[in-house]
Amino acid sequence: xxxxxxxxxxxxxFHASGGSCNACDIEIIAALTPRxxxxxxxxxxxxxxxxxDVLLVTGAIPRDFADxxxxxxxxxxxxxxxxxxxxxxTTGGVFYDSYNIAGPIDEVxxxxxxxxxxxxxxxxxxxxIVKAWLKIEKLEKELEGKEK
Amino acid sequence: xxxxxxxxxxxxxxxxxxxPIRVEAEVEGEKIVKVDVKRGFAHRGIEYMGMKRNAIQTxxxxxxxxxxxxxxxxxxFVIGSEKALGIEAPPRAQYIRTIIAELExxxxxxxxxxxxxxxxxxxxxxxxxxxxxxxxxxxxEAITGNRINYAMYMIGGxxxxxxxxxxxxxxxxxxxxxxxxxxxxxVFLSDPVYKARTRGxxxxxxxxxxxxxxxxxxxxAAGIRMDVRQDIPYDAYADMDVKAIVPQxxxxxxxxxxxxxxxxxxxxxxxxxxxxxxxxDNLPEGKILAIPNYVALLNKIKKTEGEAIGAHEAxxxxxxxxxxxxxxxxxPAVWKVIAPSYNNINSWAPLLLGAxxxxxxxxxxxIDPCMCCNDRVAVVEDSSGRLLDYSYLHKKAVEKTRKLEKELGVRR
Numbered sequence: 001x002x003x004x005x006x007x008x009x010x011x012x013x014f015h016a017s018g019g020s021c022n023a024c025d026i027e028i029i030a031a032l033t034p035r036x037x038x039x040x041x042x043x044x045x046x047x048x049x050x051x052x053d054v055l056l057v058t059g060a061i062p063r064d065f066a067d068x069x070x071x072x073x074x075x076x077x078x079x080x081x082x083x084x085x086x087x088x089x090t091t092g093g094v095f096y097d098s099y100n101i102a103g104p105i106d107e108v109x110x111x112x113x114x115x116x117x118x119x120x121x122x123x124x125x126x127x128x129i130v131k132a133w134l135k136i137e138k139l140e141k142e143l144e145g146k147e148k
Numbered sequence: 149x150x151x152x153x154x155x156x157x158x159x160x161x162x163x164x165x166x167x168p169i170r171v172e173a174e175v176e177g178e179k180i181v182k183v184d185v186k187r188g189f190a191h192r193g194i195e196y197m198g199m200k201r202n203a204i205q206t207x208x209x210x211x212x213x214x215x216x217x218x219x220x221x222x223x224x225f226v227i228g229s230e231k232a233l234g235i236e237a238p239p240r241a242q243y244i245r246t247i248i249a250e251l252e253x254x255x256x257x258x259x260x261x262x263x264x265x266x267x268x269x270x271x272x273x274x275x276x277x278x279x280x281x282x283x284x285x286x287x288x289e290a291i292t293g294n295r296i297n298y299a300m301y302m303i304g305g306x307x308x309x310x311x312x313x314x315x316x317x318x319x320x321x322x323x324x325x326x327x328x329x330x331x332x333x334x335v336f337l338s339d340p341v342y343k344a345r346t347r348g349x350x351x352x353x354x355x356x357x358x359x360x361x362x363x364x365x366x367x368x369a370a371g372i373r374m375d376v377r378q379d380i381p382y383d384a385y386a387d388m389d390v391k392a393i394v395p396q397x398x399x400x401x402x403x404x405x406x407x408x409x410x411x412x413x414x415x416x417x418x419x420x421x422x423x424x425x426x427x428x429d430n431l432p433e434g435k436i437l438a439i440p441n442y443v444a445l446l447n448k449i450k451k452t453e454g455e456a457i458g459a460h461e462a463x464x465x466x467x468x469x470x471x472x473x474x475x476x477x478x479x480p481a482v483w484k485v486i487a488p489s490y491n492n493i494n495s496w497a498p499l500l501l502g503a504x505x506x507x508x509x510x511x512x513x514x515i516d517p518c519m520c521c522n523d524r525v526a527v528v529e530d531s532s533g534r535l536l537d538y539s540y541l542h543k544k545a546v547e548k549t550r551k552l553e554k555e556l557g558v559r560r
Contacts, residue, residue, distance in 0.1 A: 019192045023215020023296040026259065030285075033262075033278035047542065062191055094212050097200070098193040119215060119296050 010042030011133055014052035016072050019101065020059025024086040028056060031122035038126050047087040049075045052148040054132045056125075057105050060088040060095045066102040080137030081132035083113040085125060090114045152176055153509035157224040171496065175505060183500045185493060195483050202478040203229060203303060204442060210469070213485065215296050216259065219252040220462030221485070222301040224469040227382055228458025229480075232471050233449060235439065237383075239432040241305035246320070246384035247427045248291070248300055248535050249460070254325065255284045256463035257413045260513075261332065264410065267509040268345050269546030273335065280328045287321050290314060296528045303445060304438030322421050325443065329417050336410050344552045346406035349507055350499050350514045353404060360494045364465020365416065366514075368394050371402030388426050393419055406514045428481055446478040455482075460496040464488040470508040 008051035017025050031038050032045065046052050049072045061069055073082070082105075089105045107112055112135050115128035153174045174182035194213055198206040207229075210221040223245065230237060237245070258281040265273035285295045291314050292298035300306055336342055352362065357370035365375055375392035377385040394417045395402040402408060439445040453475035459468045465488025472482035499511050 019190045021212045021218075021297075023212075023218060026216060030278065030282075033275050033282075035282045037278060059190075060192065065190075087210075094190050094209050095194075095197065098189050098197055100193045118212075121295065142373040142505065 009053075010044060011054060011129070011136075012044050012046045012052050013054045013056055013129065014046055014049045014072070014076070015056045015058075016069060018057060018059040018061040018065050018069060018089070018105070019095070020086065020088065024058035024089075027119045027122055028058070028085065028125055031063045031125045036126060038122075038124040038129070041126075043126075043129060049073075050077065051137055052076055053080060054129060055080065055082045056085055056129075057082065057109075057111075058085045060092050060098070060101045061103070061105055061108050063102045066108045069105075069108055071129055075106075079143060081112045081135045081139075082109060083115060083128050084111050085115050085120060085128070085131050087116050087118045090116050091125050093118065153181055156228065157415045171500070171508070173500060173505075173508070177416075178504045178506075180500050180505065183497045186485045186519045195485060198483045199480060201445055203480060204446065206479055206483065207301065207303065208299060208410060210485070211297055211299065213487070216256050217252070217462045217464065217487075218297045219249050219300070219468065220460050220467050221469070221487075223249055223460040223462075224458040224467045224485075225471070226301050226303050226458070227460065228456045228471040229449075229473075231456035231458065232454035232473050233303070233452045234454065235304040235448075237438055238435040240309075240434045241436045242383040242435065243427045243431050244306045244310055245301060247310070247424050248288070248298065248306075250423045250427075251284055251288055253463045254417050254418045255281055255288070257417050257464045258284070258332075260413060260463075261336065261410065264346075264406070264510070264513050265336075267513045267542070268342070269542075269549040270342070277332065280325075280332075283321055283324055283328075287314075287317055290317060302437060303449075305436050307437075310431070315431075318424060318428060322425055325417065325421055329414060329421075332417075333414050333484060336414065337407075339533075340486050340556050341549060341553045342410075343407060344556060345549050346410065346510065348403075349406045349503070350409075351403060351405040352499065353497055354402070356495075356498065360498070361487050361491050362465075362495050363491050364462070365409055365412045366465065366492050366495065368392055370404035371396055376459050376466045382460075382461060384427050384430075387430070388423065390419070390423065401479075406510055409514055424551055429526050449473060450478045451475060462488055465492060504548075506545045509542060509545045514559075 013026055015025070015051050030036065049055065053072060055076060057069065084105045088095050092101060095101050102108055109116055113128045113131045115124050117124055120128075153176050155172065155174055172184040173180045194209060198209050201209065206557065207222055207225055209328040210225045211218050213221045226237075229235075258277050262274040262281070264276040265271075288298060289295050291310065292300045292308060300308060352360075352366065352370045354371050357367050357372055362370070363374070371394055373392045373394055375390065377390040378392050381390065393412050395408045395411055398411060398415060439448065452473055455470070455472035457468060457470050459466055467488055470482070470484040471480045474481040496511060500508065503511060
């Protein structure tokens with residue numbers, strides 16, 4: 001793992017659930033609770049995308065949800081990263097041939113990290129968020145370079 | 149005349165909601181005067197896909213209707229299919245199915261207790277209950293191989309057997325949960341602030357409950373004795389005496405509010421422990437699959453005509469699957485799913501009318517809604533037209549709890 005040097009704040013995460021079956025969503029909450037305790041790293045779920053550094057998306061995205069997800073993504077400040085949790089968000093999963101799915105999440109918004117699994121274990125979710133953290137670190141460095 | 153009501157949309161992406169649904173409320177000051185619920189944001193066309201696939205593939209698809217009830221939907225599906233196809237699961241498989249279903253009820257009810265604690269601002273309680281929940285997830289992982297989405301059931305039995313080591317672990321778990329539930333009862337039921345915050349909130353009278361056709365713990369909290377395990381017993385439930393848990397049996401009267409629901413859910417955890425213990429004591433020996441060869445099973449399905457209804461008491465209420473096999477293909481020709489939250493969400497609008505804005509999270513959470521079983525974001529505007537986001541609503545809910553704490557003179 002690289003060193004975290006530029007990103008000096010706690011990492012705030014916003015969670016948007018699309019057409020997910022809830023399994024990934026409850027594993028995200030489980031990752032925050034005492035057994036896995038992601039909050040000890042300062043990783044926190046927030047109530048608004050405008051406060052978030054990382055967007056967690058679960059589930060294959062139903063058609064009428066796609067524009068809402070795009071709006072959430074656009075509301076997030078830079079630098080930002082998107083993490084897809086679960087198989088159906090990554091590839092469509094078991095819902096691949098549905099008539100109401102706008103496709104896997106990377107067809108709707110740009111995605112940085114994929115965490116496959118049905119559902120992935122909380123350890124895997126934390127690992128995915130750390131990978132996104134490293135990406136944000138890189139983006140932050142670039143932004144700093146531009147300012148100078 | 150100046151405008152007196154304001155419009156508050158909540159959802160489809162909202163922090164109080166873990167899944168997409170939209171509640172639109174008109175408020176006059178703190179009071180809600182008009183409500184509209186819009187659902188359908190999580191529609192994935194599952195029934196349509198299921199009618200194109202074979203029955204075994206559809207069984208795993210049914211598991212993905214909901215990740216929290218990832219046993220309830222397959223349970224109703226296998227019961228319906230077995231009735232339609234004339235297959236009977238071996239007794240050992242029936243008992244194992246009942247054990248897994250009750251394990252799921254324990255994890256789901258503890259999950260709900262954590263969520264309701266979070267909604268009213270007791271976050272340490274959320275973390276504590278979810279810590280206790282990990283134990284049952286460990287057991288489920290040991291038996292089925294996954295924490296959620298277990299892929300355990302099969303038409304005509306189960307796919308994995310219970311080993312001696314699992315039975316020992318289950319007995320340890322039962323001892324652990326008797327103690328943990330006792331502790332939870334003390335924390336939830338005897339805490340004066342919790343009581344003040346939930347008594348009279350989301351109150352559903354017996355008449356209303358019958359009229360709105362609510363099911364599961366929501367109906368039982370209103371005093372209606374209904375439980376699929378009691379009314380039309382199946383599998384191991386037929387060998388024991390399952391009685392619906394209603395508040396009048398516990399404290400003498402049923403009020404149907406959020407406090408009664410908490411009570412019903414806590415006592416149901418104990419009931420589940422009893423059921424698991426009974427199943428372990430009477431676990432029959434023998435096969436676990438009626439037709440162990442899946443190719444033979446699909447062949448039989450292809451040649452059989454029949455239709456049936458499969459019902460199971462999920463943690464949130466009854467889940468019903470209607471299946472029809474037409475004898476021409478190896479999957480269901482017609483598949484219809486009715487999930488409990490579909491009925492229960494109907495109770496939101498009447499309950500929210502006249503309630504305070506700070507009660508929205510409690511009313512929304514109390515039925516333990518499951519949109520993936522059905523459909524989430526809310527926006528609320530205050531008098532200056534400012535948008536109130538979920539964190540603000542949550543803050544209001546917490547503030548009300550703190551105010552009550554002060555009024556009741558409770559120090560923490």
